[in-house]
Amino acid sequence: MDAYHVTVLSNIGMISLIALSAYLLLVCGEISFGQQAYFGIGAYISGIATAMWGWPLWSGMLAGGLIGASAAAFVGALTLRINGFYFSIATLAFAEMMRLLLYVFRYQVEIGGELVGPDGENGFHGIRWIFENDISTVEFMWIIYGVLASVVAGMMFMERSRLGRIFRMIGQDDMLARMQGVNVLLYKVLAALIAGFIAGVGGSLYAHSFTYIEPQFFNVMLGVHGLAYGLIGGLGVAFGPLVGVAIDIGFLEAIRWIQGYRMIAFGGLVAVMLIFWPRGIFDEKRWYSIRRCLRRMCGAETS
């Protein structure tokens, strides 16, 4: 595997986390254009924790995830009372506000004779955890995939749980969910919190993989891609968004002649998908049929 492929694969892994984060809210019927904010918060917080405070990666990642989760829950509690477009616009506004705040956020300390830390529009240099600990890019790629695998496994477990079913209930008919005794606002805020955590963890990995971050990385296009991956890959099962990421980055990036036109191909793909398969390749119905087939083939009897 050469450096190029390692980079592409690492990107797929990290972007998958923001896609999963947007996916969870899509399952609850909410479109968030703001998940990049929690990705950015995770990146900055974990970068500060490892590069400036000397924390190990794991605690930095946890801190990034937790702060991302708290911010998402806070924003969710304020904005999830409003529905549909209004929520989407509010998330976008918050994310842009966060990004602009990062442009003026300066917090630096001197380490080994040079200033380290976020420096407004000049970005945040020197997140050197992987060099200091002698981790190669290939090894870091495996860390990324380890984290991604645990998140996907956790989400699949959640989907089979009471919590996951309540999320789907709300996404399919929130009025009916309310009539069936679900505190819809509470569960939506919970979904936003989990989504914020996942995005924050993704951002932490991103900061350490690139060793340099700047506010512009966390612009609205990142969030829009996150959303689109769920809508392409499918909203029926947690690996749907991963399929979306693989199609965009893996496939479109891989075909060399298409590279210059990648955004055009991607935009076209999203438009075509929204017309023909509005809930993605692995949507609820198709995933249901697939599971049914698999079960019949395996002869298992579980429901």
Place this chain on the structure above:
Amino acid sequence: MLELKGVTKRFGGVQAVNGLDISVAENEIFGLIGPNGSGKSTTVNLICGIYPVTAGEIVFNGKNLAGLPPHKRLRAGIARTFQNIRLFPNLTVWQNLLVARNSMEDVHSQSFLARWLGETRHTRGEIESILEFSDLADKADDLASNLAFGEQRRLELARAAAAKPRLLLLDEPAAGMNREEVQDLIHRVRGLRDSGITILLVEHVMQLVMNVTDRICVINFGQKIAQGTPDEIQNHSAVQEAYFGTTAGDPD
């Protein structure tokens, strides 16, 4: 058990419900009928908390429901069905009933895992018996959206019953049904009552209303115009004028 005292609902200038007094007794099947636009569905929506009342109060089991959000009203024991069928289309029949059960506090949970998955042996047993009662046992693994119309109607009733309500609000459950299906529904509604559920039935289909209810309240323009047993109502002049006159010869 359920009391509406001078309940009024205004939407802007429209007086949808006007000073309505209704009293439903424990384990009764109470019919609420009236011509189109007379305020029946609004009344149901007020009882389950979709809209707040403009004036008056709704008392359930001695407790004033004012300010109680819909999900808490379900936990207090009020469930409903919808005039236009509402199910979770992309969940299976089993899951539809499971989520209906799960939204209640389940005190019978055995282990953490069972509680997390929401499928305790106790809930499984309950859902199986609801499926049996609804003649949907062989459809348990089908998606709700793949069911036939009559099956969806039965599932909707089952879904409401799965929440183990004390009061069940049925909003036109016979809409679009043929004679045999209505007959079948009559048995189901009686069966639910026999299991201890009080029922408030809003309906157009006279075959159902006249056969199944204990008492009927007739409303028009949001006001009560008559109340009594099915026999009394059928012979009531104001009712015939307001209601039967407009739908004569069209039992469905």
